Amino acid sequence: MLSRRRQSCAPGDRRGVIRSGVLENGWWASRTLPTVGFMDLEMRSFAPSSAVLADEPASAEFLRAVELGFHGAGPGEETIRRWLADMLRNDARLRAMYDHDTGGFRDPDDPVGTFLSYDKTVGFGDGVLLPADAITDVTVRATHRRRGILRSLMTTDLAVAHDRGLPLAALTVSESGIYRRFGFGPAAVSHQVTLRTDRSFALDVPTSGRVEMTSRADYLAHADTVFDEFHRRTAGSVSRSQGLTDALAGVFDHHTGKPDEAVRHALHIDDTGVPTGSVTWKVDDDSSTATVRDFVAVTPEANLALWDFLGHLDLITTVVRRRTPVEDPLRYALREPDVYEVSARGDFLWLRVLDVARVLEARTYLVDGEVTLTVVDDQGFTGGTYRLAVSKGAATVERTRDADTDVTLDVAALGSAVLGGVPVAALAGAGRIHGAAVDELARLLVTLRAPVSLTPF
Ligand SMILES: CC(C)(COP(=O)(O)OP(=O)(O)OC[C@H]1O[C@@H](n2cnc3c(N)ncnc32)[C@H](O)[C@@H]1OP(=O)(O)O)[C@@H](O)C(=O)NCCC(=O)NCCS
Known part of the structure; x- marks a missing residue:
């Protein structure tokens, strides 16, 4: 039996702590998180530092909560050990939400929400690899759903990834209706x-x-x-x-x-x-x-x-x-x-652009041209107007204060279009991209091959 131990946030990572629905100590402090009900929530962000089970009770409870969320049979000790070793190799970041209001019926150290991310690379073809915040193991306990726990975990994780200068976040989904609101678009079918x-x-x-x-x-x-x-x-x-x-x-x-x-x-x-x-x-x-x-x-x-x-x-x-x-x-x-x-x-791979210029400059182009595009980003990471200029197959992207924009799209549509996985014409037909230069953007973003991902995560 694993011993249970309270684990507090690592020093220096206090920005992720929330209490009673309000983030303390830093970003988003002014934002009241949309949590309701009888909850006394605390978010802890931590990383496993050992593959020895007895040293990592919080990580083990995290994995058990993930199994609960996906209706699994519960991980055995060998499974947890191997998972810990893999998390160590990946420098994984675990974010867990705890509800201290248990009514005495639950262990307060069992997470009611889980969220894991680690750095991976996403191929842009021709040997170009961009670092990405890869997100997985997203679960919220059945009794705690639809109270904003996922939103809190996701907002924190994306803010950290953006702060660290990662140009992209990536995930695969079990349900397709969840992630567009966080700026993710289906990018590879x-x-x-x-x-x-x-x-x-x-x-x-x-x-x-x-x-x-x-x-x-x-x-x-x-x-x-x-x-x-x-x-x-x-x-x-x-x-x-x-x-x-x-x-x-x-x-x-x-x-x-x-x-x-x-x-x-x-x-x-x-x-x-x-x-x-x-x-x-x-x-x-x-x-x-x-x-x-x-x-x-x-x-x-x-x-x-x-x-x-x-x-x-x-x-x-x-x-x-x-x-x-x-x-x-x-x-x-x-x-x-x-x-x-x-x-x-x-829609296997979903991408969330965190740095418009780096992402658009990473890929190659079949034709030259120029488009001014306005990116709408409800979470405030990438919103603004950018001039995309392609010459000899390579792009230069600059932010511009120019009020004249040719095309407007939300950041999720950009994630879908950037590797050519979803045609710009389809996104325009769906009402997600509009403006006078939709056809010009469509021409610019055409790729020789559809993107391919073979990595479940
Ligand atoms: C999916 C899951 C993590 C959502 O957690 P949650 O804490 O209930 O989500 P939140 O309350 O933070 O909801 C955030 C937003 O997503 C929406 N949302 C949440 N789950 C959704 C779903 N399954 N389908 C569509 N929208 C969903 C909410 O309506 C809310 O929208 P709004 O903020 O724009 O009003 C949770 O239902 C779960 O654990 N499901 C089982 C495991 C799973 O499917 N994980 C996802 C793996 S890809």
């Missing part, structure tokens, strides 16, 4: 593909390189290198933690606390002997469906060869792959394209 792999499955183009089924250890010896190369090249890609790579490879099963021996591994090696693709999968209980856990292809050749390999697994008649790029070339390489069904579509 992903498909779930269900592939029929009976006799009608065949490619009518040649594949190249070779595919090797490997042990878990041999797979792991190359998986990071393959992913890192993919990440460097791909707009929309989000860097991975060791814990995620391990989980996708079956090193550790979150539910059992043991390795998952049912996970299989394969690598694609190109004609020069370099690993350029990696895949892990599991065969479901029905023994005829293979569910892909991870699929990383650095090149189109690796993509086709890995799909071809999966499509020819004996005894398997269906392959299901989530997190498939929307522009997957496989469909166009199949002899019978209708074996490829998009069974679900999701």
Whole structure:
């Protein structure tokens, strides 16, 4: 049994403390948070400093609260230990809300709200990686919802990220209606593909390189290198933690606390002997469906060869792959394209721009041009008018006091459009971008490829 211990805010991080709904000691002090009801709230921000369970009771309670929020079975001690080690490697920031008004029925040190962030990078293509505040483990206890706890945690975290000079925040969502109000826009779409792999499955183009089924250890010896190369090249890609790579490879099963021996591994090696693709999968209980856990292809050749390999697994008649790029070339390489069904579509990666100039200057452009855009940001981080000038594929962005603006958009729409994941024309049609130069902005923001993220977090 873990000992429970009160943990106070680390010195120097007092800005995050709230009491009875009002932030003390610093930013937002003048803002009354929209909390109601019988609550005596305190926000604590802390970071795990040890992977030893007994040293980290507050972190362990945090993870238990996350499990509660997502209706999980509750993390075992080995799961907490591994999570702690991963949080240490990631320099994770834990923000938890406590309600001291327990009526004597609850432990006041059990968080009623959880929120975790750490620094990751987001690919902008061509080797450009921008640092981002990656947000996850957002939960509020069922008894404490809709009283502003998420809003308090999010406002604090974004303010800290902005203060630290991070140009972006990123998250993936379980419900799509929550985050636009905080300035996040869906930025990279992903498909779930269900592939029929009976006799009608065949490619009518040649594949190249070779595919090797490997042990878990041999797979792991190359998986990071393959992913890192993919990440460097791909707009929309989000860097991975060791814990995620391990989980996708079956090193550790979150539910059992043991390795998952049912996970299989394969690598694609190109004609020069370099690993350029990696895949892990599991065969479901029905023994005829293979569910892909991870699929990383650095090149189109690796993509086709890995799909071809999966499509020819004996005894398997269906392959299901989530997190498939929307522009997957496989469909166009199949002899019978209708074996490829998009069974679900999701707005996988959401981005929140915190620095308009850095984000727009990080990407490359296919055409030159100039647009003055006004960004509306209800939270006050980026609002203002900017002149975007593109010359020879590179952008310069300057704030301007010029009252003449060509285009107006909210910061969430900018997050959707910046990597080309959502066309400007679609956002304009949805009423989220307007002004005389919408078409010019649409022309400027066109990209060669849709952004791709393969990183759940
Ligand atoms: C989603 C969750 C964290 C919201 O927490 P909360 O403390 O109730 O949220 P708040 O009271 O701070 O609400 C902030 C705003 O978001 C809105 N909102 C909250 N949850 C929402 C939801 N599920 N769908 C749509 N809007 C939502 C509120 O109406 C409020 O809007 P407003 O401030 O513009 O009036 C909570 O319901 C939860 O833990 N859900 C289960 C786990 C989960 O889904 N986590 C999200 C992972 S992506």
